[in-house]
Amino acid sequence: MVRHMIKGASMLMLLSALSLVAVVSAKAQNSARAQYANIPFDFMAGDKELSAGRYRVARIDPSGQTISVRGVEGSEGSLALTNTINHLNPSTQSKLVFHKYGNSYFLSEVWIAGDTTGRQFRETKMEKATRRELTASRSYQRVEVAIARD
Numbered sequence: 001m002v003r004h005m006i007k008g009a010s011m012l013m014l015l016s017a018l019s020l021v022a023v024v025s026a027k028a029q030n031s032a033r034a035q036y037a038n039i040p041f042d043f044m045a046g047d048k049e050l051s052a053g054r055y056r057v058a059r060i061d062p063s064g065q066t067i068s069v070r071g072v073e074g075s076e077g078s079l080a081l082t083n084t085i086n087h088l089n090p091s092t093q094s095k096l097v098f099h100k101y102g103n104s105y106f107l108s109e110v111w112i113a114g115d116t117t118g119r120q121f122r123e124t125k126m127e128k129a130t131r132r133e134l135t136a137s138r139s140y141q142r143v144e145v146a147i148a149r150d
Contacts, residue, residue: 034058035112036072037096037147043105045069046080047124057096057110057147059119067110067119082110082119090114093146099127100141101134110147 035057042051054072060079070077090113097109106127111118123131134140 035094035110035147035149037145039096039145041105043098043107044124044126045078045107046121047126048078050076050078064119067121069107080107080121082121085109085118085120087111087116087118090116091118094148096145096147098143098145099131100139100143101127101130102139104130105143106130108142 036054037057038054039050040052042049044050050069050071053074053076055077056068056070056072058068058070060066060068064084065081066079067082068077068079091111092113093111094113095111096107097111098105099108100106106124107121109118109120131140
């Protein structure tokens with residue numbers, strides 16, 4: 001009798017665990033869907049300089065740590081490791097955030113509408129040098145570009 005109860009409880013726990021894995025997997029696949037953005041200026045994504053144009057932005061690993069930014073019209077693109085960033089309120093729109101120093105733009109963050117967690121690109125040596133050089137002139141801006149699913 002006790003043996004049957006333990007077997008039943010074990011089966012229930014196994015089914016619960018499998019259900020949880022299925023839900024997490026479905027959410028990860030949904031959040032990994034590509035997003036598209038029309039970026040009206042040349043910019044740096046990681047260590048790669050990219051031209052103005054239409055770009056596909058996607059998480060390419062299950063953890064979401066690696067972000068791909070690839071031009072739709074050409075083969076121009078970049079892969080970059082990112083860090084998790086959190087915000088208390090969910091993002092109201094999907095967007096890319098750039099740091100602008102003078103005429104130089106650096107991709108800084110990716111946010112998906114409804115999420116309180118975003119991805120932050122690691123600051124490159126080039127961005128650090130540009131920031132140091134131009135901070136004295138107070139030419140820093142935070143620029144947002146909307147992204148959408150196609």
